[in-house]
Amino acid sequence: MGTTLAVAGKGGVGKTSFTALAIAALIKAGKSPLLAIDADSNSNLHEVLGIREPRSVGCIREDARSMGDDIPGGMTKDRFMEYQIQASIEEAKHFDFLSMGRPEGPGCYCMANNILREIIARLTSNYSLVVIDNEAGMEHLSRRTDEDVDHLFVISDPAPRSLRTIGRIVELVKELGSRVRHSHLVISRVNGSPDHLPESIRKQIESLPYSPESYIPYDEVLVNMDLEGQPLVKIPSDAPSFMAVNKLLHDIGILP
Numbered sequence: 001m002g003t004t005l006a007v008a009g010k011g012g013v014g015k016t017s018f019t020a021l022a023i024a025a026l027i028k029a030g031k032s033p034l035l036a037i038d039a040d041s042n043s044n045l046h047e048v049l050g051i052r053e054p055r056s057v058g059c060i061r062e063d064a065r066s067m068g069d070d071i072p073g074g075m076t077k078d079r080f081m082e083y084q085i086q087a088s089i090e091e092a093k094h095f096d097f098l099s100m101g102r103p104e105g106p107g108c109y110c111m112a113n114n115i116l117r118e119i120i121a122r123l124t125s126n127y128s129l130v131v132i133d134n135e136a137g138m139e140h141l142s143r144r145t146d147e148d149v150d151h152l153f154v155i156s157d158p159a160p161r162s163l164r165t166i167g168r169i170v171e172l173v174k175e176l177g178s179r180v181r182h183s184h185l186v187i188s189r190v191n192g193s194p195d196h197l198p199e200s201i202r203k204q205i206e207s208l209p210y211s212p213e214s215y216i217p218y219d220e221v222l223v224n225m226d227l228e229g230q231p232l233v234k235i236p237s238d239a240p241s242f243m244a245v246n247k248l249l250h251d252i253g254i255l256p
């Protein structure tokens with residue numbers, strides 16, 4: 001069983017950017033092939049990874065559901081979905097990519113979801129590293145549609161409202177119990193030294209249940225790459241945001 005990393009936090013705090021930087025650091029350290037999973041229904045992880053958007057697990061689930069028992073080639077529904085999911089995996093040079101797509105619409109999806117859970121568990125066990133970019137909130141984890149997580153990165157920018165959501169995420173993480181082994185608080189988009197954050201923000205950070213393990217600087221290199229539509233996974237190794245994420249992965253023992 002490999003190591004699963006997942007990223008969570010409020011909307012717009014920098015989760016997808018963090019995921020791309022972490023994948024860049026893992027690739028640079030030779031930790032491939034790894035599996036990147038976009039678990040955000042407004043998916044854009046593929047863009048920062050510079051690949052096309054594959055057919056999503058959500059679409060496959062819809063198709064399998066609308067087919068009823070009418071599965072082509074005499075396949076069982078399980079086999080059919082497994083085959084379709086295998087085929088939907090986008091293979092890049094250093095990583096594979098799976099898009100979870102939209103959550104289910106109205107109706108009963110329990111059976112499809114149970115099948116999916118098993119398929120995805122089997123699939124992820126083929127990789128030594130799985131990195132999951134989640135949507136804002138913790139629904140994926142709390143709905144238990146994800147794998148267990150070895151390292152959960154809880155991302156917040158240094159703004160009062162984002163920091164307040166950390167408390168809620170911590171509560172959800174507690175409910176998940178042993179399914180999340182380690183949680184790491186990361187403060188993203190920090191302009192200048194963390195010591196120069198406004199006192200009220202520093203106090204708010206100090207009162208959080210976790211101490212930050214990384215402050216990721218506000219990075220013009222990253223901003224310009226985003227503006228120019230360049231995939232962040234190609235960020236130069238001396239970009240400040242890359243260096244911070246790379247150091248964090250070393251500090252917590254994911255990279256040697």
Ligand SMILES: Nc1ncnc2c1ncn2[C@@H]1O[C@H](COP(=O)(O)OP(=O)(O)OP(=O)(O)O)[C@@H](O)[C@H]1O
Nearest residue numbers: 011012013014015016017136189217218219226241
């Ligand atoms: N270290 C950084 N320095 C400067 N800008 C950053 C940094 N990290 C992220 N950003 C910018 O912040 C914005 C939001 O980032 P991102 O898309 O990664 O957030 P998100 O949490 O994934 O958002 P969503 O909840 O919509 O999925 C982007 O415009 C991105 O360029």
Ligand SMILES: [Mg+2]
Nearest residue numbers: 015016017040
């Ligand atoms: Mg995102």
